[in-house]
Amino acid sequence: MASVPSPYGAADSHADRHREAPDSAQVGALAALRAHGERVTEPRRAVIEALARTHEHLSADRIVTLVEAARPAVHRATVYRTLDVLVELGIVSHVHAPGGASVYHLVAFPAGQAHLHAHCRLCGAVSDIPVDALDAAAARIEDETGFRMEAQQSTLAGVCAACAEKR
Amino acid sequence: MASVPSPYGAADSHADRHREAPDSAQVGALAALRAHGERVTEPRRAVIEALARTHEHLSADRIVTLVEAARPAVHRATVYRTLDVLVELGIVSHVHAPGGASVYHLVAFPAGQAHLHAHCRLCGAVSDIPVDALDAAAARIEDETGFRMEAQQSTLAGVCAACAEKR
DNA sequence: ATGAGTGCAAAGTGTTTGCAACTAT
DNA sequence: ATAGTTGCAAACACTTTGCACTCAT
Numbered sequence: 001m002a003s004v005p006s007p008y009g010a011a012d013s014h015a016d017r018h019r020e021a022p023d024s025a026q027v028g029a030l031a032a033l034r035a036h037g038e039r040v041t042e043p044r045r046a047v048i049e050a051l052a053r054t055h056e057h058l059s060a061d062r063i064v065t066l067v068e069a070a071r072p073a074v075h076r077a078t079v080y081r082t083l084d085v086l087v088e089l090g091i092v093s094h095v096h097a098p099g100g101a102s103v104y105h106l107v108a109f110p111a112g113q114a115h116l117h118a119h120c121r122l123c124g125a126v127s128d129i130p131v132d133a134l135d136a137a138a139a140r141i142e143d144e145t146g147f148r149m150e151a152q153q154s155t156l157a158g159v160c161a162a163c164a165e166k167r
Numbered sequence: 168m169a170s171v172p173s174p175y176g177a178a179d180s181h182a183d184r185h186r187e188a189p190d191s192a193q194v195g196a197l198a199a200l201r202a203h204g205e206r207v208t209e210p211r212r213a214v215i216e217a218l219a220r221t222h223e224h225l226s227a228d229r230i231v232t233l234v235e236a237a238r239p240a241v242h243r244a245t246v247y248r249t250l251d252v253l254v255e256l257g258i259v260s261h262v263h264a265p266g267g268a269s270v271y272h273l274v275a276f277p278a279g280q281a282h283l284h285a286h287c288r289l290c291g292a293v294s295d296i297p298v299d300a301l302d303a304a305a306a307r308i309e310d311e312t313g314f315r316m317e318a319q320q321s322t323l324a325g326v327c328a329a330c331a332e333k334r
Numbered sequence: 335a336t337g338a339g340t341g342c343a344a345a346g347t348g349t350t351t352g353c354a355a356c357t358a359t
Numbered sequence: 360a361t362a363g364t365t366g367c368a369a370a371c372a373c374t375t376t377g378c379a380c381t382c383a384t
Contacts, residue, residue, distance in 0.1 A: 039338060039383050061373070075341050080374060082339095095324075118314045129308055137304040141296055146328025147285045153324035157262075161313025206358050206363060228348070242366050247349060249364095340381070350371065357364075 025106045026052035029091045036089050043067070043074045047082045048106070051092065057103035057117065057126040095126075095155045116151050120160035127160055192273045193219035196258045203256050210234070210241045214249045215273070218259065224270035224284065224293040262293075262322045283318050287327035294327050 029048045033040055050066040051058065058066070064079045083104055086092035094104045095117050103117075103126055116129040134151040142148050196215045200207055217233040218225065225233070231246045250271055253259035261271045262284050270284075270293055282295040301318040309315050 041339065041383070043340070073341080076373095077342080077375075078340055084375095118308075118312075118316065120314075121317070121320070127312070127314060129312060129314065133308050133311070134301070134304050137301050141285075141300050141323075144300070145285075145294070145296055146331060147287075147294060147296060147323070147325055148327075148331050149285065149323050149325040150288070151323075153288070155322065155324075156308075156314070156316050156318075157320035157322075158314055158316040160315075164313060164315050208358070208364065210365070226348095240366080243348095244350075244367080245365055251350095336382105336384095338381105338383085340379100342378090342380105344376085346375070347373080348371100349373100351369085353367090355365080355367105357361105359361090359363090 029086070029106055032089060032091050033086075038085060038089070042071065043078045044082050044085075046071045046074055047079055047086070048091075051104065051106045055105075057095070057105050059103050063104060093152070095153065116154065116156065118156040118158060118160065120163055121157060122159055122163040125160055125162075126155075129156065196253070196273055199256060199258050200253075205252060205256070209238065210245045211249050211252075213238045213241055214246055214253070215258075218271065218273045222272075224262070224272050226270050230271060260319065262320065281319055283321065283323065285323040285325060285327065287330055288324060289326055289330040292327055293322075296323065 026048055029052070030040060030045070033044065033048075038044075046067045047063060050063050050070070053066075060080060060083060063083065064076050067074050067079050068076075083092060083094070087094055087104075091107060092104050093107050094102045115131050116133060118127045118129050119125075120127065131152065134149065134154070138149040138151055193215055196219070197207055197212070200211065200215075205211075213234045214230060217230050217237070220233075227247060227250060230250065231243050234241050234246050235243075250259060250261070254261050254271070258274060259271050260274050261269045274281075281298040283298060283300060285294045285296050286292075287294065298319065301316065301321070305316040305318055
């Protein structure tokens with residue numbers, strides 16, 4: 001039931017009107033999905049859409065909420081399964097923030113969108129840090145300890161600018 | 168059978184005899200506990216002991232196991248509560264490693280033992296990185312973004328030396 | 335048409351909480 | 360003595376799984 005038969009095909013033409021350039025990340029994600037021989041289903045579209053609609057870092061639970069709001073028929077478990085698939089294919093990246101919930105975001109397809117994650121222990125927000133901020137440190141660490149840091153998968157802990165100022 | 172009728176009390180006077188010179192970290196932890204007006208109880212000693220006995224980074228669940236092995240009467244919930252207290256007092260540090268389980272370790276009391284955490288995505292091991300490795304990056308990040316990185320609370324993701332060599 | 339993908343509900347993890355009993359101070 | 364701690368068991372949040380059905384291909 002519920003209708004909304006076409007996820008975002010021809011039907012929602014006016015909802016789409018100012019989306020001529022639908023996130024390249026979203027397009028890329030769908031293409032990558034197909035390229036891997038995976039089926040493109042409505043739940044999967046919904047998950048990718050939720051991820052593409054924001055530049056935020058969403059927790060799995062938050063994604064569940066967003067998807068359920070848009071497509072009530074989509075079940076929690078399916079969202080989790082979809083996220084697993086997307087992560088496995090490298091379409092989505094997830095980082096574990098201190099606090100229990102892991103956050104997900106689309107990997108930037110055009111490249112250049114890459115960034116590091118910084119988690120504020122006061123407000124919980126995950127903010128972005130220039131991707132090259134740790135380059136020097138990474139080089140030094142590998143040199144000294146042999147550990148090959150993958151900065152983009154790392155989450156830096158600390159206090160964000162906003163919270164730092166309030167104190 | 169088994170008994171052990173008195174969970175903890177006067178009974179273990181001799182069980183205590185060879186515990187005069189424990190880890191300075193352990194002593195420091197207990198002292199800090201007292202200094203904060205917290206009571207020093209057997210469960211708390213057991214948790215601190217488990218942490219002090221190893222330089223490893225222990226998951227909460229692993230600590231539960233260790234403590235339960237040494238003091239069967241101590242309940243899981245108490246271990247979690249104790250860890251919370253210790254973290255809150257800054258006696259113990261915990262980092263969330265990607266993969267769900269957070270790892271705990273005593274903060275080095277004499278100072279100088281401080282280190283950063285690096286989590287290998289291949290073997291799962293948490294290794295230590297020199298504490299100052301991110302100093303320059305931290306300064307630059309704060310300068311550029313305002314984010315005040317707390318390097319010691321951060322977990323770097325990547326591949327450890329051993330795993331890197333195998334590939 | 336046919337199997338990958340889904341919804342459902344139930345079972346897992348890992349962690350927290352309300353309460354009466356107990357013990358460190 | 361007495362308030363802080365504990366044990367217990369149940370609740371909790373988050374995630375995964377078995378199964379029959381459906382839909383993308």
